[in-house]
Amino acid sequence: MEIQTTVRKTKGERTRDAILTRAAELATQEGLEPLSIGRLAEATEMSKSGLFAHFGSKQGLQLATVDHAAQLFVAEVIAPARAAPRGLARVWALCDHMVAYSERQVFPGGCFFAATSFEFNNKPGPVRDRIEEMIRSWLTYLEHAVEQAQEAGELRRDRPAREIAFELDALAQASNAQYQLFRDPAVFDHARRAIRERLESLRGLKAA
Amino acid sequence: MEIQTTVRKTKGERTRDAILTRAAELATQEGLEPLSIGRLAEATEMSKSGLFAHFGSKQGLQLATVDHAAQLFVAEVIAPARAAPRGLARVWALCDHMVAYSERQVFPGGCFFAATSFEFNNKPGPVRDRIEEMIRSWLTYLEHAVEQAQEAGELRRDRPAREIAFELDALAQASNAQYQLFRDPAVFDHARRAIRERLESLRGLKAA
DNA sequence: CAGAGAATAGAACGATCGTACTTTTCTGTC
DNA sequence: GACAGAAAAGTACGATCGTTCTATTCTCTG
Secondary structure, rough: OOOOOOOOOOOOHHHHHHHHHHHHHHHHHHHHOOOHHEEEEHHOOOOOHHOOOOOOOOOOOOOHHHHHHHHHHHHHHHHHHOOOOHHHHHHHHHHHHHHHHOOOOOOOOOHHHHHHHHHHHOOOOHHHHHHHHHHHHHHHHHHHHHHHHHHHHOOOOOHHHHHHHHHHHHHHHHHHHHHHHHOOOHHHHHHHHHHHHHHHHHOOOOOO | OOOOOOOOOOOOHHHHHHHHHHHHHHHHHOOOOOOOHHHHHHOOOOOOOHHHHOOOOHHHHHHHHHHHHHHHHHHHHHHHHHOOOHHHHHHHHHHHHHHHHHHOOOOOOHHHHHHHHHHHHOOOOOHHHHHHHHHHHHHHHHHHHHHHHHHHHOOOOOOOHHHHHHHHHHHHHHHHHHHHOOOOOOOOOOOOOHHHHHHOOOOOOOOO
């Protein structure tokens, strides 16, 4: 018995999804590169070759894993924040969901992209490109949200949106990194408070 | 012909240092775990077994590499900042040197500890412990510097030093991470400006 | 400058890696 | 319910991994 959603997925697609979910989890813990086909096959209770056939190469698996993680990130952070009204509220929602995404351990090893970006920083190729693109689009989205808040007069305009986004992201990222290292959930409060304070300090002066 | 420093080092010690310097460089680029003995032997133009004998195990090599990197970090960031007078000046010096340490690419792949901490986050053991300890001591040192600035009346006391250190470190770390990803040196300016502004906003109100 | 001990090299090990090929089992359609 | 094609398993490959053991070369002291 199985819940049928909008589209009936073929067997192959279902196993593929299951593999990728597990792969994304393991990648945040062990790394995307050191995660071997054999390890993943064992974790999904499949044969090495059976799993391998889904992706054609290890790089194919890595790319699919990055895409899978990106979808999850969008669903967990971007999509819910879109529910908030444009402007400061949405900026805050984005940051808050970003912190929550680390806090709730959507991936068991913390933010997938924080982990893998460090791993692939100096490994040119399509995998690195896709990770970079994803992070860039996150930062750009955050930047645009800040811009909208500025245009709405909710945030001062004497600092570029790009740099404000940089600061907000920095605080969220730091909580992710430090939690993974020290396992002290207080860092999430620190990040949220610092973000709120920073946004507060950028408010007022409707005319800019 | 060789420059003789205070203490004449034995041949073994000199090779060991050379190996560790190269190992720390490669570790920030390829990772500390994926950096294989064979790769490192090739990079240092030694035999696998000749190199191996210096450390007894791969873990021994990793621990020695972390210690080596820690010494370099202290020499590049902590030591020069100690030249600045206690208080706000030293806080700024610490942050500025931290950013400069990423900017000057002391390690070719960016901050050694940022890279390796993500890698070992979920790999319990002595290597992870030592990385964690090093980062903790950096954050504690920064926190103490903030405390001194607060006690000197140069920074407000209505926010715990710990959290201020968290924020400052976050900004420096973000510039390191983003530079490695996007290769845009402007992020170092963003970080420095954000840090300066944050410290500025925490100034004044001598009585707290 | 000889000789002891440190430093390095060489060769080999079992294990695991990514990948290719073949064979078996399963799924969904007529 | 048979049958075509997808999905999965089985097996084998060369390469590289960390490590061990032995042999050679170098260094420094007496």
